[in-house]
Amino acid sequence: MxxxxxxxxxxxxxxxxxxxxxxxxxxxxxxxxxxxxxxxxxxxxxxxxxxxxxxxxxxxxxxxxxxxxxxxxxxxxxxxxxxxxxxxxxxxxxxxxxxxxxxxxxxxxxxxxxxxxxxxxxxxxxxxxxxxxxxxxxxxxxxxxxxxxxxxxxxxxxxxxxxxxxxxxxxxxxxxxxxxxxxxxxALRPTRMIRAGLERIAANDLTARLPPFDLAELSAVRDVFNHLAESLDTALAERAELTRKLIALQDEERRHLARELHDEFGQSLAAIRALAASARQTAAQECPSLLGECDGIARTATGMMETLRGTLFRLRPPDVEELGLVASLEGLVAGWNGRSRGETRFSIRFDGSFETLPATISANLYRIVQEALTNAAKHAGATKVSMELTMHAGEIALAIDDDGRSTDRAAKSGMGLLGMRERVAALRGRLSFEAGPAGGSALRVVIPLAAANPPALEHAA
Structure with missing residues (x-):
């Protein structure tokens, strides 16, 4: 342009x-x-x-x-x-x-x-x-x-x-x-203050207000600016509240789905495995030719139960508030390393003290990392995914880099990326998703610690 x-x-x-x-x-x-x-x-x-x-x-x-x-x-x-x-x-x-x-x-x-x-x-x-x-x-x-x-x-x-x-x-x-x-x-010295106020607004600092000016024209700009900042602050607060309710409803639906899968589908798979074992004992005595089919049914049921456990883990993560964010993320990374069987290497590094981090931020950071790892593994075909979580200067920064394919990545993981954006927006943070400098993709999330002040965001237990 x-x-x-x-x-x-x-x-x-x-x-x-x-x-x-x-x-x-x-x-x-x-x-x-x-x-x-x-x-x-x-x-x-x-x-x-x-x-x-x-x-x-x-x-x-x-x-x-x-x-x-x-x-x-x-x-x-x-x-x-x-x-x-x-x-x-x-x-x-x-x-x-x-x-x-x-x-x-x-x-x-x-x-x-x-x-x-x-x-x-x-x-x-x-x-x-x-x-x-x-x-x-x-x-x-x-x-x-x-x-x-x-x-x-x-x-x-x-x-x-x-x-x-x-x-x-x-x-x-x-x-x-x-x-x-x-x-x-x-005469134009106040324009520096107006520019500084706009930069603060652009950085999501909606508390920015302009002082009174001597010139009538600049005073009119000041009134419009302050009204706009207040309106934007109110609109974002209402949007964040709506987002919190939607995320809470989504998490509740996930908990309900996890209970249904565990109670209904899980018990059915356990019953199939039990019936397959009983049928194998009977076939061993009366019809040895059916032993292979019985073993096949048992292996299929076992594989489905493993898949079900992974699904239940994603739908209902561990209690982050009880275990802590660091332990929960380390367990998440270890689980992905175990399931990938060496095809993809996941690593995470921490810089800062996260023990006193509010539950609101911890739960949503866990969900964001969980969704990002799923996108990297399923849609990008990455062989290496590295994460870094740091806390400094009153904010938390999350960086996730992978070496996967970035073409049409955003379109394939659109709903997941939308969910991450909603969670970050509810915490008044910033999210960027773009191609990495050395190929692959780079996800950057910055959340201010002041995000702990809004009403607590419900999360899955």
Whole structure:
């Protein structure tokens, strides 16, 4: 299954805030550039209007004085007031010829704008565009006053304004990211508690509860979480109680079946063996040819009685509470080793003290081991079955490994595995059944010792 990459929420939100902030800075920079461009054009338009008006006054003075000597156009008087670096003043005649032009020098900038900014600025704006105003006297157009600014000077001024904004962005953006990340880390600190609570729930610790939170959204999550934990705890308690009743009913049915087999079927087999022995004595005296049939009947009855004993042992195990869990399991393993006649080797190892183990857990552990050994012997064809029962850190762990066939194992032993799951669930434990690392199958059961606190689970005597 494809998994999408996961990112830390604080990092993701911080990056989004940084992206939005950078976009805002870019919009502000664009606004300042547009405003600066409009101001520059308005300035040269105003200078062009002043130059045109000055030239009109010059020509009017010439006509009024009727002076034969005319120095029109003369841009020197107005240039003293309006000239700035990179500014050009000119007068263009009616025919388009440039009659006079006056430009101020542009200083070489100490920090010239980068080529990429120059290309970007020239693509968006039109630095160096001329501003022309007509020079009109008595309704006659004498020419045009033309004002322009060196494109390099205008670009350098724009870069100077944008550079200040970029410097502010370079300082403010990292600081903003740090502050946002710190604020988010503080605000999202309760999510660690929520995660820890969910992990406890996943580990079957239904006593997990979340404390109140300051944020309304997290408080709503806390209320839902606690309600869910309480509901799940109640549902599992009711399920465990129902499972205990079902297991008790099953064990009672097993005891009843064991009594029926022992009283009815067992007595019938004993009678058959007695009749076979009597018939053999009679046949030995009167008809020796029937001795083989009598012996066959006796052997068949004996085999059926052996099978019946094994069945009765599985239906009605020894009193685990009286013998103890360790002795009962050792006897169970010894019985399986005896019945397998060396075809399958069963072994068990204990680590811990099980003398004070509650009867509820002891009886169900015995039943779980009994069912697991039956599955390994009947459905897996295992030649080696090893078990380990340990007690540590407030829980009991049972590990059963075999070298049998694991294909379709769960399907063939489905009812037995279901019974084991029910018993483990009634004790609030965990069960896993999977293929072993070196082949075969591995059964793992973990039961908390706190399982001794619920009402005692009835078990077969």
């Amino acid at each position: 494809w998994n999408r990459p996961r990112f830390d929420l604080k990092v993701r939100l911080t990056l989004r805030v940084a992206a939005i902030s950078a976009a805002c800075f870019a919009a502000i920079s664009a606004y300042f550039l547009i405003t600066a461009d409009r101001a520059a054009h308005a300035r040269i338009d105003g200078i062009a209007a002043i130059v045109a008006k000055t030239l009109e006054l010059q020509q009017g003075k010439v006509l009024w004085a009727a002076s034969p000597r005319s120095d029109f156009p003369n841009l020197d008087p107005v240039s003293a007031y309006v000239m700035t670096p990179g500014l050009c003043l000119a007068f263009r005649g009616v025919g388009g010829e440039m009659l006079q032009r006056f430009c101020s020098g542009a200083p070489i900038p100490e920090d010239p704008p980068p080529q990429i900014f120059t290309a970007f600025y020239h693509s968006l704006f039109d630095p160096g565009r001329e501003a022309a105003r007509p020079v009109i006297l008595r309704g006659t157009k004498l020419g045009e006053a033309v004002v322009s600014v060196d494109p390099a000077v205008q670009t350098a001024e724009a870069w100077h304004e944008a550079g200040r904004l970029m410097l502010a962005l370079a300082i403010a953006l990292p600081l903003l990211c740090v502050l946002v990340y710190a604020a988010l880390a503080r």
